[in-house]
Amino acid sequence: MSTLQDVPLAQAYRLLNHGPTVLVSSAHDGRQNVMAAAWAMPLDFDPPKILVVIDKATHTRQLMEAAGEFALNVPCRYQAQAVVAAGSASGADCDKFAASGLTPMAAQRIGAPLVAGCSAYLECRIIQEPHNQQQYDLFIAEVVAAQADSRVFSGGRWHFEGQDALRSLHHVAGGHFFVSGDTVSGQP
């Protein structure tokens, strides 16, 4: 039985608030692709917007610009090897889902696939900002649907206790990641 649950759009920013590495999935005209990206973050709360940096040289860039849509998938510790594989090859040369051992699954509101087995999903529609896209490889998008694995995200909060395999990945460099660790709190 699936443990995926819809996340209210006003809470979607919390899926990226802690700075995880993401997988960007895209599709257009019968082709699909997935790539790793460390540079994604929230931009606004409600309606939720996100930022992601996607290099002009990538196959993902072609697909997402053509479709006007993409998804951000938040991968888990157990997927570290697949994330590095998805960040290494180019989807112009191979089927990166197959090459990375990742499985596509249907999204709710966009044509791009999601990556099965991730901890969270943000389905995104590009807000056209040609100057940012051309000058900085920077994309602004609205989040139109969000889901998360209720084992580690519920009530608007991440909770990884007892689910070490599902902890988020935070890219250091060269295929090395920190996983999200202990929780600490401060008082306002």
Added chain:
Amino acid sequence: MSTLQDVPLAQAYRLLNHGPTVLVSSAHDGRQNVMAAAWAMPLDFDPPKILVVIDKATHTRQLMEAAGEFALNVPCRYQAQAVVAAGSASGADCDKFAASGLTPMAAQRIGAPLVAGCSAYLECRIIQEPHNQQQYDLFIAEVVAAQADSRVFSGGRWHFEGQDALRSLHHVAGGHFFVSGDTVSGQP
């Protein structure tokens, strides 16, 4: 003796690559301020650029727009309480360095102060992009100097083993953070 070392500018993106919460410090015309921000990330490698989202309602916004400069400071686990304090009050009403228990120190190339005791520093000059600033509260800046604490960052890499108090903070919500945890790796 200080453990701070200069970080080559081409490696500055690695100070933010793993998605830490930052403190934004700013100064103009004899006033200075510090605030917490979860929404900051790299935008480019060399020359290094970063993105940060700063709400129009903040005192920091006034100071950084007036000065054209600010610093991103990467705070540590032991500073979690101060980070929450710096994210709660407004610098328009009080001296937030004093109110948060944080100590300013001189930057290398900008007028804004740095926050003493952080693990890394990026001194930034704003690249004027009025549409992004007005429409999205989004700032693009070039990193003109970078430093890190050599106990936890050297040779272009973070290494927190044996330095738990210096681990980075990743904001979940409401003053709760994950700290950077174990390291995992994949093979390209």
